[in-house]
Amino acid sequence: MEKISPLWKVEDSDSQADTLRSLIDQADATVIGVGAGMPAADGFSYVGPRFEDNFADFIEKYHFYDMLQAFLAKFEDWSEYWAFESRFVLLNGIDQPEGKLYHHFQQFLENNHYEYTILNTNGDNTLEKAHFDKDRVFNYQGQFSRMQCSKFCTPVTYRDDDLIRKMVRDQRNMRVPEDLIPRCPNCGAPLEVNKRTDQGMVEDAEWHREEKNYHDFLDKWNGKKVLNLEIGVGHTTPWIIREPFWKMTKANPDAMYVMVNQKDYLIPDYLDGQKVRLNGDIAQVIGQL
Ligand SMILES: [Zn+2]
The missing domain is CATH 3.30.1600 (SIR2/SIRT2 'Small Domain')
Structure with a gap:
């Protein structure tokens, strides 16, 4: 296992869910980026x-x-x-319908009273159906x-x-x-x-409200022990979740970045000591939290 910032303890467990749970538990706040891999892992596949x-x-x-x-x-x-x-x-x-994985994740975050916010690039209804708090969700790509x-x-x-x-x-x-x-x-x-294309997207009052909530959250926890956690983020729009998460992690020596993804996307060397890769099945890593 690679060298990790002394501020964080990374459990060397067989279960990646245990590792992730421990990291979320150690964090003052968790910023969660949700990409297309999450609904797919919950059975809402775009193929088949x-x-x-x-x-x-x-x-x-x-x-x-x-x-x-x-x-x-x-x-x-x-x-x-x-x-x-x-x-x-x-x-x-x-x-x-409500997804089991989303439901479990929502219950895990709420029952443990974690401080978190979600930057979501999926236009589907998954977060809404799982009763995620609207004040904690930023639907960046429309609905x-x-x-x-x-x-x-x-x-x-x-x-x-x-x-x-x-x-x-x-x-x-x-x-x-x-x-x-x-x-x-x-x-x-x-x-x-309502979706974003090369031509742009209509960003309505609700979009701007969510954007403000998201940035207020980032400001509130700026410089604290923050976990920047991306789940199932693909390669099509790295500038929405992945690259800003890298940047936020680099800018804050007390922050940690976690990638939950079965694909081995590159994580830059400049995050050495501040990065954890969890390459297990998302349905298990999140589902067993
Ligand atoms: Zn018009």
């Missing part, structure tokens, strides 16, 4: 039957290899866009259950679950009726799913 059973027609037409690629695809027009997205939103953002103006004309998002259900129910041949396509109340442009 969950994808194939719900989108066979779209897969046949576009040869999508997973639900994320499909979610971000360019469709023929708004009618086809909403035929796909209404099903996607209902599946992942509205009707997706599938919400809609934004496709022209980004106003910093407002909209939620209409009944309309989503109606679009799922009334679509035929991968098209929703024109009159069901949601429109921006301000400029009349079609609404789209």
Whole structure:
């Protein structure tokens, strides 16, 4: 085992959950970054039957290899866009049940009265369904259950679950009726799913409230014994969780960085003494906390 800052005791246990539990317990506060690997570990997979059973027609037409690629695809027009997205939103953002792993994690954090905040890059409903405290969550990448103006004309998002259900129910041949396509109340442009793309994202008042809460938390614990914990973060958007977590850890000699991921992503040498890699199955590392 590599040399670790004397401030932290890293348990040399066979169980990575034991190691992680001990680190969270030693920390004054834990900053948790949650990426796509966490819902996948909880059974909410973007490949396999969950994808194939719900989108066979779209897969046949576009040869999508997973639900994320499909979610971000360019469709023929708004009618086809909403035929796909209404099903996607209902599946992942509205009707997706509470996950066992998320439930366990929420109970673990709350029952032990830990100080924590969550930076979440998943647009699904996993944290909401598991009753995570909204004041502790920053949904950086938007929410599938919400809609934004496709022209980004106003910093407002909209939620209409009944309309989503109606679009799922009334679509035929991968098209929703024109009159069901949601429109921006301000400029009349079609609404789209609230998400970040190259064009940007509508960041509404709730987004800014969450951003402030998150940064207030970081400020409050700045310089203290902080655990920067990333779980299931992939390689597509390292500038949201991974790189800021590295930077925060480096800037605070009393901080520790933990990567929970089965993939051996590089962790820079400048974090020597302040990094722990837990490469076990996320379902076990988090599920056995
Ligand atoms: Zn608009």
